[in-house]
Amino acid sequence: MESVKVRVARNDPETGKSGWSEFNVDVREKTTVLDCLDQVQRTSDPSLGFRYACRVGMCGSCAMVVNGKDRWTCRTLVQRLEADTITIEPLRNLPVIRDLAVDFTPLWKKYRHIRPAFESGGAKRMLKAEVRRRREKIDRNVQCISCAICYSSCGYVASDPAYFGPHALLRAFTAVEDPRDGATDLRLRLVDNEHGCWKCHIQMNCTNSCPMDLDPSEGIQHLKRAVLYRRLLNPTRRKFAFTMAGAAVAAVVGYVVYAPKEWITVGPVDTVPTNTFLEFDRDGKRAFIRRIGEQIQAFSQRCSHQGCKLVWSGSSNEFLCPCHRGVFDRAGIPISGPPVRPIEQFETRIESGMVQVFL
Amino acid sequence: MTPNWKDTPASMWAWLGQRLSALFALGLITYHYFDPVNQRAQNILLAFVLFHAVLGLRVILLDLGLDTKKHKSALVVLVLFGIVLATAGALWNR
Numbered sequence: 429m430e431s432v433k434v435r436v437a438r439n440d441p442e443t444g445k446s447g448w449s450e451f452n453v454d455v456r457e458k459t460t461v462l463d464c465l466d467q468v469q470r471t472s473d474p475s476l477g478f479r480y481a482c483r484v485g486m487c488g489s490c491a492m493v494v495n496g497k498d499r500w501t502c503r504t505l506v507q508r509l510e511a512d513t514i515t516i517e518p519l520r521n522l523p524v525i526r527d528l529a530v531d532f533t534p535l536w537k538k539y540r541h542i543r544p545a546f547e548s549g550g551a552k553r554m555l556k557a558e559v560r561r562r563r564e565k566i567d568r569n570v571q572c573i574s575c576a577i578c579y580s581s582c583g584y585v586a587s588d589p590a591y592f593g594p595h596a597l598l599r600a601f602t603a604v605e606d607p608r609d610g611a612t613d614l615r616l617r618l619v620d621n622e623h624g625c626w627k628c629h630i631q632m633n634c635t636n637s638c639p640m641d642l643d644p645s646e647g648i649q650h651l652k653r654a655v656l657y658r659r660l661l662n663p664t665r666r667k668f669a670f671t672m673a674g675a676a677v678a679a680v681v682g683y684v685v686y687a688p689k690e691w692i693t694v695g696p697v698d699t700v701p702t703n704t705f706l707e708f709d710r711d712g713k714r715a716f717i718r719r720i721g722e723q724i725q726a727f728s729q730r731c732s733h734q735g736c737k738l739v740w741s742g743s744s745n746e747f748l749c750p751c752h753r754g755v756f757d758r759a760g761i762p763i764s765g766p767p768v769r770p771i772e773q774f775e776t777r778i779e780s781g782m783v784q785v786f787l
Numbered sequence: 788m789t790p791n792w793k794d795t796p797a798s799m800w801a802w803l804g805q806r807l808s809a810l811f812a813l814g815l816i817t818y819h820y821f822d823p824v825n826q827r828a829q830n831i832l833l834a835f836v837l838f839h840a841v842l843g844l845r846v847i848l849l850d851l852g853l854d855t856k857k858h859k860s861a862l863v864v865l866v867l868f869g870i871v872l873a874t875a876g877a878l879w880n881r
Contacts, residue, residue, distance in 0.1 A: 583799075629846075630846060630849050631798055631802045632796060632798035632799070632855065633798075633799060635798075636796045636798065643855055645855050646854075646855045649849055649850060649855075653850070751823075752824060753823075753824065765824055766823060766824050766829075768880075
């Protein structure tokens with residue numbers, strides 16, 4: 429028989445006293461954390477407060493934070509912890525009644541809010557395969573023993589006390605998926621808010637700590653999808669009208685902004701300069717144009733880095749970008765600054781003495 | 788409380804990483820406005836933005852119904868993908 433040190437968080441709201449108590453407890457091969465507490469209460473300190481009932485992992489009343497992790501103490505073997513000191517604290521996110529016993533009232537209040545009881549009047553006609561598929565999804569998750577470990581480990585319950593939490597939302601999920609249940613739409617409306625399923629940001633602490641190996645994360649994700657489908661498939665007349673109006677506005681804006689490329693006539697060949705660049709702009713179609721002998725060269729006015737409007741500096745024979753201090757030479761090759769690609773060039777041609785650019 | 792941060796599950800690291808990378812990316816973007824040509828800062832910014840993006844992709848996959856049992860392998864694949872993209876970006880931006 430070995431001995432381990434048990435550190436227990438003490439809290440008495442009536443006197444306002446709180447602190448830690450330490451006990452040495454003898455353990456055997458199969459001693460559980462709950463057995464340690466029982467031994468402490470019987471032999472060392474009868475005033476130690478904690479809650480348990482079945483001691484075989486069925487009732488879900490003995491969950492505590494053991495060595496920093498939420499666990500069911502009746503099924504947690506001391507030997508498995510592999511620690512000399514066992515630190516036991518009450519569950520988080522719930523008010524402490526005394527020492528290790530917490531008040532489940534907030535948990536049950538939220539549970540009642542999502543209408544946990546079965547309500548008749550569900551879909552009468554459904555394919556057998558569909559019923560089977562849904563049953564497979566929920567069968568595992570109806571085994572919840574309401575130990576509040578998921579609720580205690582959830583970081584979002586800690587930051588938002590109004591958040592329903594994984595316990596209530598998992599029940600909402602199993603009820604929503606139940607093909608016989610008639611209150612699906614009501615429940616989806618209840619969880620469709622910032623304290624409902626949308627508060628979950630998939631930290632998955634609930635799934636990782638659940639002693640029954642249930643998957644509240646998956647259930648909440650399913651609720652999110654179901655809420656989304658409900659909103660998309662049952663739009664109100666007003667929503668439909670707004671969507672259509674939005675689509676029409678987007679189409680008009682898109683038509684105005686989008687301008688297909690075409691051949692644009694700049695002017696006679698001898699109006700295009702050879703020693704500098706012509707800054708061409710017609711209805712927002714812009715280019716730098718110059719002539720080298722009989723060749724016409726047309727550069728984009730957009731910087732190849734982030735698309736800012738370039739400036740031609742005749743004194744230094746360079747294109748300058750004011751945004752990030754990019755510099756290009758007269759052939760459009762980057763010299764300094766962030767640009768790595770040359771300036772885009774447009775196709776040009778001469779049609780019966782007139783210069784045309786494909787803009 | 789016994790310090791046992793090593794027990795923190797991958798899902799929690801992914802959550803934390805996405806929040807932190809968002810903060811770092813915001814800071815680096817602000818810096819980028821004042822010094823846009825610092826290539827080392829550009830590469831670090833790209834890395835943070837990519838990290839943030841692949842973690843966002845993980846959330847999207849979970850939203851679309853990825854099995855929560857498979858999220859860890861998805862996370863590994865996505866982060867590797869992000870590292871490849873960040874390396875490619877850094878090589879291209881020499």
